[in-house]
Amino acid sequence: MKTMKWLIKREFWEHKGMVLWAPAVVAGLIALLTLSGLLLGRDMAFEGGASKISVELGGAARDTTIAMLADVYMAFSVPILLILGFLVFFYCLGALHDDRRDRSLLFWKSLPVSDxxxxxxxxxxxxxxxxxxSVLIGIALSLVIAVLLGISMAMHGVNLLGPVLSSPAFYLSxxxxxxxxPVYMLWALPTVGWLLLVSSWARSKVFLWAVGAPLVTAVLVAWANKIFGLGMPQGWFMENVVSRLLLGVAPGNWFLHSRINPQALVQEGAEHVRNADLFGASWSTLGNPVLWVGVAAGVAMIAGAVWLRRWREEG
Structure with a gap:
């Protein structure tokens, strides 16, 4: 366990720019742009003065706005979550290949650490x-933007910050x-396994092998299906194989494979998808057999990457 701890620390130190600073810098830029927009008065689309805003957000409308902000303000973290998919993808793509390319593999093999x-x-x-x-940085960004918006609205005569901060949904989100x-980890496992397998095998052009091989295979399968009349449903291979290999690291990809439309989660009379409903729907995808087939395939590919790393030392 202690060895694993130091190995993980070593990986973090070597890729600190990708793991920590990339999302942190993006979050800082988003927060700065938001602050600039608020200072310039371009953050709100309200017409009229503060009195008009107060009237528009009074009574039931005000309560609805408070409930919505407390429940969905985590949506401000979406840009960071989108970056998360790219970070995991390109990290896995070079994780094992870079060790062989710069010959550091020989050094690590000299240590009492197993492949x-x-x-x-x-x-x-x-x-x-x-x-x-990435999630923690996204949460911090969402909190900062929520507070900035609350302060800005207070300056326009509408005090929503206090009620929003006192809402339980604000802390549950x-x-x-x-x-x-955990849901993300399971759905991303096939992609991570595939990228590590290619990273441990390809001598060069790792990206082309990782992306090109599934796409070319999909074209050949579609051609064979059409020529020989195999009866395979149109797009089945792309959805259940290619997509699982290449897009699994994208947050929320489980809705694509589970046939769950987030918009269908909007309750009657509501104006947005409730955070709790989205959370429950995401965890419900664990009952999908497609998930566990992908998990088994991901574990098998990771085992293949271990075997290849043990026997392939050349760059």
């Missing part, structure tokens, strides 16, 4: 550390976002 533990440390960084850091990390 299995080395590969697993990279899996942990990809599936746990990077998502957790970030916890639910963190609670989606």
């Amino acid at each position: 299995r533990m080395t590969v697993l440390s990279k899996v942990v960084l990809a599936l746990v550390a990077i998502p957790l850091v 970030p916890l639910r976002l963190i609670g989606l990390i």
Whole structure:
């Protein structure tokens, strides 16, 4: 366990710019742009003065706005979550290939560390550390923007910050976002396994092998299906194989494979998807057999990456 801890720390130190600073810088820029927009008065589309705003947000409308802001303000973290998919993808793509390319593999093999533990440390960084850091940065960004918006609206005569901060949903929303990390880990496992397998095998052009091989295979399968009349449903291979190999690291991809439309979660009379409903729908995808087939395939590909790392030392 202590060895694994130091391996994960080593991975984090080597990729600190990707894991920590990239999402942090993007979050800082978004917060700065938001603040600039608020200072310039371009953040609100309200017409008229403060008295008109107060009237528009009075009574039931005000209560609805407070409930909505307290429930969905985590949506401000979406840009960071989008970046998360790219970070995990490109980290896994070079995780094992870079060790062979710069010959550092020979150094690490001289240490009393097994190939299995080395590969697993990279899996942990990809599936746990990077998502957790990105989610925490996204939560911090959402909190900052929510407070800035509250202060700005208060300056226009509408005090929503206090009621929003006193709402239980305000504190449950970030916890639910963190609670989606296990769901993300399971759905991302096939992509992580595939990218590590290619990273441990390809001598060069890792990206072309990782992306091109599934796409070319999909074209050949579609051609064979059409020529020989195999009767395979149109797009089945793209959806259940290519998509799982390449898009699994994109947060929310489970809705694509589970046939769950987030808009269908909007309750009658509501104006947005409730955070709790989105959270429950995400966890319900764990009952989908497609998920567990992908998990088994991901574990098998990670095992293949361990075997390849053990026997392939050349760059």
